[in-house]
Amino acid sequence: MKDIELSSIADVLANVIKTRRTIRRFKKDVKVPKEVIERILDIARWSPSGSNAQEWRFIAIMDERLLRAMKMFSPGWLGEAPAAIVACADKDWSYRVAGVLGRDKMYLIDVGIVVQTIALLAHAMGLGTNIIMSFSQEAISELLNVPHNWEIVVIIAIGYPDEEPKPPPRMSLSELVIWR
Numbered sequence: 001m002k003d004i005e006l007s008s009i010a011d012v013l014a015n016v017i018k019t020r021r022t023i024r025r026f027k028k029d030v031k032v033p034k035e036v037i038e039r040i041l042d043i044a045r046w047s048p049s050g051s052n053a054q055e056w057r058f059i060a061i062m063d064e065r066l067l068r069a070m071k072m073f074s075p076g077w078l079g080e081a082p083a084a085i086v087a088c089a090d091k092d093w094s095y096r097v098a099g100v101l102g103r104d105k106m107y108l109i110d111v112g113i114v115v116q117t118i119a120l121l122a123h124a125m126g127l128g129t130n131i132i133m134s135f136s137q138e139a140i141s142e143l144l145n146v147p148h149n150w151e152i153v154v155i156i157a158i159g160y161p162d163e164e165p166k167p168p169p170r171m172s173l174s175e176l177v178i179w180r
């Protein structure tokens, strides 16, 4: 992250949110320490979730061979990454806590929120992430021996950035907001 004079927590947060970019090229041979991933996940579990269900589940992948195999089944995964976090939802758990709404809808929002928390924390710690949704659910589940009641929601490729992508354009506020 670039050094910017920041005067308040809101400014710091705004800076982290605005300067996070999807990173598709990572420094080769620079490993992400296990402790860093553990710290990110330990903070991210404080994200909000519907009915406080916390149905998110994670598989942290550091093994090069597994990462290479995962990439083969993930057309949306561009470039290599030294680590990945597979963000899943325990659908049985969300059903038990929040019924049909939890199982069919809320879990996607809950996992989406925790994934954004992970991406922002990673960025604040000097790491880059790519949230990948284009992958084969069946192939990755089999490869990683994912429990049958977990759905893989996204794969987060993570590593130290080797590029500084330009920010893709954002729609203007007036296109997004209706005031009443």
Ligand SMILES: Cc1cc2nc3c(=O)[nH]c(=O)nc-3n(C[C@H](O)[C@H](O)[C@H](O)COP(=O)(O)O)c2cc1C
Pocket (backbone or CB within 6 Å): 020, 021, 022, 023, 024, 075, 076, 077, 078, 130, 131, 132, 133, 134, 154, 165, 167, 168
């Ligand atoms: C739900 C979701 C799925 C995505 N899937 C992919 C993907 O499969 N492959 C990829 O390269 N990027 C993927 N992205 C990254 C988006 O393309 C990226 O966030 C968007 O272009 C905005 O760029 P920025 O993240 O740098 O602001 C995904 C992002 C989200 C939130």
